[in-house]
């Protein structure tokens with residue numbers, strides 16, 4: 001099981017809660033909380049992600065520190081690509097499973113030309129993502145759509161807004177058998193639908209990969225946060241689906257050195273020179 005899912009409260013205190021003057025919540029009181037008690041992010045009602053203050057409401061998933069690394073990687077790649085092709089505007093990004101909107105809104109705030117389509121099957125997540133988009137005045141560049149990506153033809157609901165340059169997701173990826181090992185406050189307060197990825201944590205990942213070729217521009221990219229066991233599983237899964245024309249090009253490690261982030265690229269190039277394409281395929285590599 002990925003260690004990152006083990007706790008929210010104490011980890012959050014280490015990360016640094018913004019206890020403002022006049023805030024009635026004291027650090028010592030927060031430290032004394034029993035593990036089963038409400039995560040501090042829900043108690044405070046807001047949480048920092050990539051410098052943005054996001055409203056937090058249970059049971060919507062609390063954004064984790066490693067997901068900030070995923071965002072940073074996407075930003076690096078977008079910046080690099082813009083430099084290579086001198087692209088103006090864009091990119092158009094699809095986020096699957098937006099939760100509170102943490103990934104989408106932080107990308108929008110750092111990429112002033114970008115637009116995002118954010119989908120989630122949870123009603124509470126859709127409401128909160130909308131509220132956070134308005135709080136941050138980013139609502140004009142994001143379309144938040146209630147959608148279950150496991151439903152047949154789900155891609156058809158997104159296609160009118162696409163095709164997209166990249167897909168990003170921190171999907172539910174916990175192996176079902178690992179769910180009971182999660183910290184009590186996670187199990188008590190966060191939506192299990194945000195966490196449980198099925199038998200091998202691949203249920204939603206495989207649906208994202210299966211619908212990606214219909215939604216991605218040629219040479220478009222997918223960035224995923226996953227469990228350390230997934231790079232191998234996803235690699236094998238993609239080999240069994242050559243019809244998708246998707247290649248695992250880079251595996252990146254998190255701050256603890258665990259292989260946690262995947263860059264998958266669509267490999268069927270457009271005829272002619274795709275001026276807006278992502279850099280050409282490279283052999284799969286594990287980055288630090």
Ligand SMILES: C[S@@+](CC[C@H](N)C(=O)[O-])C[C@H]1O[C@@H](n2cnc3c(N)ncnc32)[C@H](O)[C@@H]1O
Nearest residue numbers: 061063097098099120121122148149170172194
């Ligand atoms: C791990 S949370 C990530 C939330 C947010 N992106 C973040 O990183 O803080 C996964 C999200 O996927 C959503 N989700 C789960 N199954 C889904 C499905 N079949 N279709 C769309 N969204 C789904 C959950 O509701 C949850 O908000």
